[in-house]
Amino acid sequence: MTAKTFPKADWQIAPPSDVGIDPEKLNLAKTWLDSKFADDRYRIAIVRGGYLAAEWTHNIPSTEKHHIASANKSILSSMLGIAIEEGKIGSADDLAVDYYPELMDVPEGEGPKEGRWAFEANRGLTLRHLICNVSGYMKPGEAPGQVFNYQTNGMCVLSHCIEKAYGLYDINRPEESPKISPLYKEKIADVIGADWEYRSRSQQMHDKARLHIFGWGSEILTNLRALARLGWLWGNWGSWEGRSVIPESWLR
Structure with a gap:
C-alpha cells in the first residue's frame, strides 16, 4: 500500500488496488447503488491513505456546491x-x-x-x-x-x-x-x-x-x-x- 498523504490543491488519485481496496467489490457496490437509486442523486468519495480511490456521482456534478x-x-x-x-x-x-x-x-x-x-x-x-x-x-x-x-x-x-x-x-x-x-x-x-x-x-x-x-x-x-x-x-x-x-x- 502507498504511504499516507494529504491533498494539496487537489486529491491525488490512486487505483483502488494500490490502496488495498478490492476493485471488484467496489464495482459491485457501485452497481448496487445505481440499481437502487437510479432516480436519485448522490455523490460519494472513497478515500484511503489520503488518496482518492473512487469518486461516484449520479445525476449531480462532482464540482457543484x-x-x-x-x-x-x-x-x-x-x-x-x-x-x-x-x-x-x-x-x-x-x-x-x-x-x-x-x-x-x-x-x-x-x-x-x-x-x-x-x-x-x-x-x-x-x-x-x-x-x-x-x-x-x-x-x-x-x-x-x-x-x-x-x-x-x-x-x-x-x-x-x-x-x-x-x-x-x-x-x-x-x-x-x-x-x-x-x-x-x-x-x-x-x-x-x-x-x-x-x-x-x-x-x-x-x-x-x-x-x-x-x-x-x-x-x-x-x-x-x-x-x-x-x-x-x-x-x-x-x-x-x-x-x-x-x-x-x-x-x-
Whole structure:
C-alpha cells in the first residue's frame, strides 16, 4: 500500500488496488447503488491513505456546491471541541445559560410553535445536552438529558453560545452579526484547503417567534472533494499534516 498523504490543491488519485481496496467489490457496490437509486442523486468519495480511490456521482456534478444540511451539526461539534481547546469555553458540561443567558427569554406564545417555550429546567441544560440533542430546550416536561429530540433550535442556541464566546453574535443585530462561519473558515476549512461557502438565515416561523434567540443558523455549501477533506481530517483524529486542527481527545 502507498504511504499516507494529504491533498494539496487537489486529491491525488490512486487505483483502488494500490490502496488495498478490492476493485471488484467496489464495482459491485457501485452497481448496487445505481440499481437502487437510479432516480436519485448522490455523490460519494472513497478515500484511503489520503488518496482518492473512487469518486461516484449520479445525476449531480462532482464540482457543484450544495448546502450540506444536517451534516453541519458534526462540524458544529468539532467547533465546540476547538473552542474548549482554545479556552473560550470551559467544558462541554458547562451550562449553556452561562454563555448565552438570552436562551431563557422565550415566553409562552413566542417559541417555535404552540406549547414550546423556555422553562425553568432549561437553566440546567449543558452544551453537551445541546450537541447530543437531549437538551429538552423549549419542551416543557422534558428535563435535560432525558429525551432524545433531533432539534435544530438547540443547534442554533449552541452556535450562539460559541459565537458569543468569540464575540460574534448580537441578538439585537442577528442578520448583521458574523456568527460562526468565520470560525469554520479560519479554524477548519482554510487549514485543510477546503473550498466552503457560507450563508446564514433564520427559520420560517410565526410572527411572534423569537427567532433572534433560537432561530438563526449558519450553513455550509461545498462540493464532494472539498467535503471529503473534512472526512480525512476526522479520519486522522483531527490532525492535518502534523497539525492538530480538532482536538483528538474530543473526537475520540
